[in-house]
Amino acid sequence: MRVFPRPASPKAAVRDLITFVRTRQRHQFGFALLSAIIPLFFIALFYLDQVPMEYRPPKIIYVEKLDPKRSDAEIIAQQKIDKKKRDAEEAERQKILEANRRPFKELDKKLDDWGL
Numbered sequence: 001m002r003v004f005p006r007p008a009s010p011k012a013a014v015r016d017l018i019t020f021v022r023t024r025q026r027h028q029f030g031f032a033l034l035s036a037i038i039p040l041f042f043i044a045l046f047y048l049d050q051v052p053m054e055y056r057p058p059k060i061i062y063v064e065k066l067d068p069k070r071s072d073a074e075i076i077a078q079q080k081i082d083k084k085k086r087d088a089e090e091a092e093r094q095k096i097l098e099a100n101r102r103p104f105k106e107l108d109k110k111l112d113d114w115g116l
Helices: 010-022 026-049 072-114
Strands: none
């Protein structure tokens, strides 16, 4: 008893493939294509998940060493200076957020006009 079949020629393999294809109906080809595309889609998702992210250097925050013998007036004066800086940074942050929200507000207005 032979375990392995005898080797087939390429011509015989092509004839077998043509015979197999001719005996199939159209919808079977669609399902065969779909059954090949679905796993390839998930493999592509896993591949894209492995793509390394862009490097972002860490944000370093330097702490100022303050003199413990400062007077209350010096502390209050420094807090006023720092408050101006914080207010300017917060205004810039709000400006960026509003710029990011603007397209969504326009889209929401269009959808409201359509009744959605």
